[in-house]
Amino acid sequence: MLTAWMARCGIHARTVDKRSTKIYSGQADGLQIRSLEIFESFGFCDRAWKEANHLIEMCMWNPGSDGVIRRSDRVPDVPVGLSRFTEIVLHQGRIERFFLDHIKKHSKDSIHVERAVVPETLDISEDLCDEHSAESYPLSVKLRHLTDDEAAPAQNKGSTTSDGLFRSNLAEDDTDALIEKAKEKQGTSEIVRAKYLVGCDGAHSWTRRQLGFQLEGEPTDYIWGVLDIIPITDFPDIRMRCAVHSASSGSLMVIPRENKLVRLYIQLNEIKPDASGRADRSKITPETIICAAQKIIAPYSLRYEYCDWYTAYQIGQRVGTDFDYKNRVFLAGDAVHTHSPKAGQGMNVSMQDAYNLGWKLGLVVKGIAQPSILRTYQSERRRIAQDLIAFDHKFSRLFSGRPAKDILDESGVSMADFKEAFLKGNLFAAGLSVDYGASMLVAKAGDASEQGDGTDVSSQTRVVGKQELATNIKLGMRFPSFKVLNQADARVWHFQQRLQSDGRFRLIVFAGNVLAPPQQARLTAFCAALSSCSFLAPHLYTNIAVLTCHSAKRIETELLRDVPAVLHPFDQRTGWDYDSVYVDDASYHEGYAEAYAGYGVARETGCVVVARPDQYVGYVGALDGDAGWEAVEAYFRGVFV
Numbered sequence: 001m002l003t004a005w006m007a008r009c010g011i012h013a014r015t016v017d018k019r020s021t022k023i024y025s026g027q028a029d030g031l032q033i034r035s036l037e038i039f040e041s042f043g044f045c046d047r048a049w050k051e052a053n054h055l056i057e058m059c060m061w062n063p064g065s066d067g068v069i070r071r072s073d074r075v076p077d078v079p080v081g082l083s084r085f086t087e088i089v090l091h092q093g094r095i096e097r098f099f100l101d102h103i104k105k106h107s108k109d110s111i112h113v114e115r116a117v118v119p120e121t122l123d124i125s126e127d128l129c130d131e132h133s134a135e136s137y138p139l140s141v142k143l144r145h146l147t148d149d150e151a152a153p154a155q156n157k158g159s160t161t162s163d164g165l166f167r168s169n170l171a172e173d174d175t176d177a178l179i180e181k182a183k184e185k186q187g188t189s190e191i192v193r194a195k196y197l198v199g200c201d202g203a204h205s206w207t208r209r210q211l212g213f214q215l216e217g218e219p220t221d222y223i224w225g226v227l228d229i230i231p232i233t234d235f236p237d238i239r240m241r242c243a244v245h246s247a248s249s250g251s252l253m254v255i256p257r258e259n260k261l262v263r264l265y266i267q268l269n270e271i272k273p274d275a276s277g278r279a280d281r282s283k284i285t286p287e288t289i290i291c292a293a294q295k296i297i298a299p300y301s302l303r304y305e306y307c308d309w310y311t312a313y314q315i316g317q318r319v320g321t322d323f324d325y326k327n328r329v330f331l332a333g334d335a336v337h338t339h340s341p342k343a344g345q346g347m348n349v350s351m352q353d354a355y356n357l358g359w360k361l362g363l364v365v366k367g368i369a370q371p372s373i374l375r376t377y378q379s380e381r382r383r384i385a386q387d388l389i390a391f392d393h394k395f396s397r398l399f400s401g402r403p404a405k406d407i408l409d410e411s412g413v414s415m416a417d418f419k420e421a422f423l424k425g426n427l428f429a430a431g432l433s434v435d436y437g438a439s440m441l442v443a444k445a446g447d448a449s450e451q452g453d454g455t456d457v458s459s460q461t462r463v464v465g466k467q468e469l470a471t472n473i474k475l476g477m478r479f480p481s482f483k484v485l486n487q488a489d490a491r492v493w494h495f496q497q498r499l500q501s502d503g504r505f506r507l508i509v510f511a512g513n514v515l516a517p518p519q520q521a522r523l524t525a526f527c528a529a530l531s532s533c534s535f536l537a538p539h540l541y542t543n544i545a546v547l548t549c550h551s552a553k554r555i556e557t558e559l560l561r562d563v564p565a566v567l568h569p570f571d572q573r574t575g576w577d578y579d580s581v582y583v584d585d586a587s588y589h590e591g592y593a594e595a596y597a598g599y600g601v602a603r604e605t606g607c608v609v610v611a612r613p614d615q616y617v618g619y620v621g622a623l624d625g626d627a628g629w630e631a632v633e634a635y636f637r638g639v640f641v
Contacts, residue, residue, distance in 0.1 A: 002015075002198055002358045003111060003113070004099055004103055004358070005354070005359055005362055005503075006107075007107035007111050008042075008362070009359065009361075009363070009503045010362075010366070011361070011365050012111075014111075016117035016118070016143060019115060019151055019152075020152055021115065022093060022096045022113075023093040023096060024093050025093070026226075026309030027093075028346055029091060029092060029255065030088075030089050030347070031088050031348065032087055032431045033085045033087065033431060034348070034434070035347075035351055036049070036085040036088070037478070037615070038501070038615075039098070041499060041500050041501040042500075042501050043102070044098045044101070045085075047098050048095065049088065051094060051258060052089055052090035053256055053257050053258045054086055055255075056076070056077055056086065057074055057076060058074070058076070058077045058241045058243070059071055059240045059241070060075075060418070060419060061244040062245050063245065063246060063247040069246060069247075069297070073419060078426055079423075079430075082427070082430055082432055084494055087430070089255055089258070090257075090258060091257075100112075115151065116145065116146040116147065116150070116151035117144070118144050118146060118175060118178050118182070119141050119142070119143055119144075119207070122139070122141055122210045122329075124139055124325070125138040125139075129328050132364070134367070136195065139195070139329065140191060140192070141191070141194060141197065142189055142190070142191055142192075144182045144188075145189065146181075146182050151178065161286050161309065172204075175204065195328075196328055197329045197330070198329075198330045198357065199332070199335050200332050200350070201335055202335060203215075203335070203338045205331060205336075211322070211329060213322045213325075214321050215320055216319060216321060217316060217317045219273075219316035220316060221272065221273055222267065223267075223268045223273070223279050223284075223312060224268060225266045225268050225292065225310065225311070226263065226309075226310060226313070227263070227304075227307060229262060229304035230260050230261060231264075231302060231303075231304055232303050232304060233297075233301055234301055235300040235301075237254065238254060239262075240254065240256065241254060241255055243422070244296060245418075246297075246298075249295040249296045249298075250266070251267045251296065252264055252265060252266045252296045252297065266289055266292050268284070268289065268312065270288075270292070271284060271288070279314060284312045285310075315340045316338060317338070317340075317389040317392055318339075318389070319336065319386055319388075320385070322378065323336050323382050327374040330357060330377060333346075333349075334346065334350060336353075336382070336385060337389060340392055340395075345388060345429065348431060352381075352431065353381050355501075356377060356380060356381055357377045357381070359501070360373050363503065363543075367641060368539075368543055369639055369641065372440065373441060375455055376436075378453060378455045379439060382452075382455075383437065383451075383453045384434055387428070395421055434477065434616075436452075436476040436477075437450075437457075437476060438476075439452070439457035440457065440459035441618050441639065442475055442616070443465035443618060443619040443635055444464065444476055461634050461638040462638075463631060463638065465620040465631075466621050466622060469607035470600050470607050470609060472598060472599050473600065473617055474617060475619070475620060476616065476617065479496055479499060480598070482495055482584075482593045482594070482599065483495070483587070483590060484595050485554060485582060485583050485584075485585055485587055486581075487550075487554060487557065487559050490587065492587045492589070495547075498547055498579075499547075499615045504543055504545045505543065505544045505612060505613060505636075505639075506544070506547055507530075507546045507609075508549070508608070509523075509526075509547070509548045509567060509606070509608055509623065510608065511523050511550035511563070511567075511606050512551055512604050512606030513550070513551050513552050513604045514552050514563065515557060516604065519604060519606070522605070522623055522625065523606075526608070526625055526628055526629055527566045528564075529625060529629035535637065535640075536636055536640075539636070539640060541569065547581075547582070548568075548580060548582065549582045550583055550584070550606070551606070552583070553585060554583045554585040557583065559576070559581060560576070563581050605623065607621065607622060608622070610632065618635065619632065
């Protein structure tokens with residue numbers, strides 16, 4: 001994800017991976033709603049959507065009074081109406097392929113993943129960290145190149161099935177061993193000088209260790225196994241997402257996948273951590289895992305002829321004390337937060353860390369944005385990680401606990417509580433409850449440090465938006481989507497689709513009723529200020545794209561007559577821009593979405609919204625002449641150089 005941003009922003013970057021190949025089996029598989037919206041903004045969501053299995057319903061299986069499991073409830077996998085997407089599952093290797101193809105397309109092969117390469121040393125020139133000039137390279141990294149054999153992870157000798165245990169938190173990190181092995185063979189090395197470094201290097205993060213940062217939290221005694229199999233079973237809901245609680249043998253989760261595969265998360269009650277707090281992974285094989293699953297799912301039968309991959313992990317929740325060092329070295333994903341995988345958050349939240357950071361780095365490196373915006377990465381994403389850990393702490397314990405036999409059985413887990421936690425956690429799990437606090441990038445009222453993780457993200461030009469003008473376009477949250485029509489050709493679009501991830505902010509003008517003379521006068525004055533603003537002139541269209549949605553009747557409105565030219569600029573070679581002006585009106589084939597009502601915007605007077613390059617809302621204000629424009633300009637003065 002981070003490399004995709006570098007490619008889109010035209011940044012010279014290097015991406016190194018200690019493994020010799022991309023993933024071909026196992027690992028993460030769930031894609032939540034927000035991740036799919038992000039994929040669409042990059043232009044490859046359709047590939048994932050076509051190949052994936054779609055999760056529509058969640059079934060809950062619990063023991064009856066006789067101790068036999070039975071289906072106790074059905075609920076939608078995600079609440080209805082959240083998005084045009086639902087949760088899907090697809091092999092992580094395919095997701096990596098979509099990213100690799102995207103990176104190649106937008107970097108023209110100047111950026112690629114360099115495999116079998118490990119970082120050996122990191123040196124930081126402290127005196128240069130605060131100097132963000134074009135000549136400042138405060139970081140020096142020694143890279144060691146490995147052979148493919150050296151980079152290949154050790155597999156479980158007792159199994160012929162692909163073993164994911166080497167990536168599990170049950171395994172020790174092998175980075176230092178790989179480096180020492182390469183030194184013995186005098187493998188090649190090089191020194192790279194860099195402006196910034198990002199460690200997307202997992203729970204054992206080498207980068208985090210170099211900085212001396214810690215993960216705070218505690219492990220549990222719950223050990224879970226994972227199998228990717230084609231099941232042979234009489235269990236009736238094997239093609240549904242299921243949570244199965246047995247009376248005394250533990251719990252399992254069923255995740256139906258593509259190509260008849262099913263992923264099973266299985267509680268391993270008979271595997272316990274030793275005195276060191278870590279379970280012996282040599283005792284964990286596909287056979288031990290399937291035996292545990294068979295006990296949980298009884299009286300139904302379960303076996304397999306084909307197993308694609310397996311692993312095991314120990315549930316624990318930890319979050320990093322710091323996400324960056326002097327805004328030069330950053331950590332993302334499992335390097336700064338670890339948790340159980342059953343809520344489908346690991347890959348999704350990790351990608352969204354990088355989605356938050358990537359465009360900020362890109363704009364700062366290019367000299368477009370002030371380096372101070374980099375402080376918002378920790379403020380925004382560490383707060384999300386803290387929320388994630390709290391959510392996973394509750395959800396994983398409800399999942400792993402023994403079901404209560406009756407209301408007097410206080411030591412057991414109430415299945416009503418489990419269902420409530422699942423339903424309440426759905427918005428969070430979907431990635432749509434992310435709410436960034438006040439900063440130079442989010443024009444919210446209130447104390448910025450309290451709304452984030454305590455990081456100082458104050459700005460000399462403090463702007464506070466007018467949330468009441470767009471009650472459902474929440475400051476700090478992702479720009480929601482409703483259907484609108486292109487003014488020029490009447491085609492229906494989800495408005496969010498027009499916010500592509502290309503590194504540009506969006507100035508979204510809800511122009512209101514452009515055929516009403518008073519509103520036309522307000523719009524004309526606003527656009528005159530936009531056209532004549534000397535500060536934003538270099539950024540208009542290159543770093544700020546302009547989108548418009550009006551509320552007049554489409555067939556009564558003329559683009560060239562009723563919409564100021566700055567909102568659909570003219571190019572000598574390509575003519576007028578027909579893709580920037582939309583209308584909230586009835587379509588021929590898809591009804592009337594009532595976008596203004598959905599967004600909570602007044603149809604007559606409209607408003608103006610600024611969306612960041614990552615689609616999160618930075619500012620909401622009035623569509624007035626000088627006063628309205630001055631606040632928009634002030635917002636961008638706090639962001640751009």
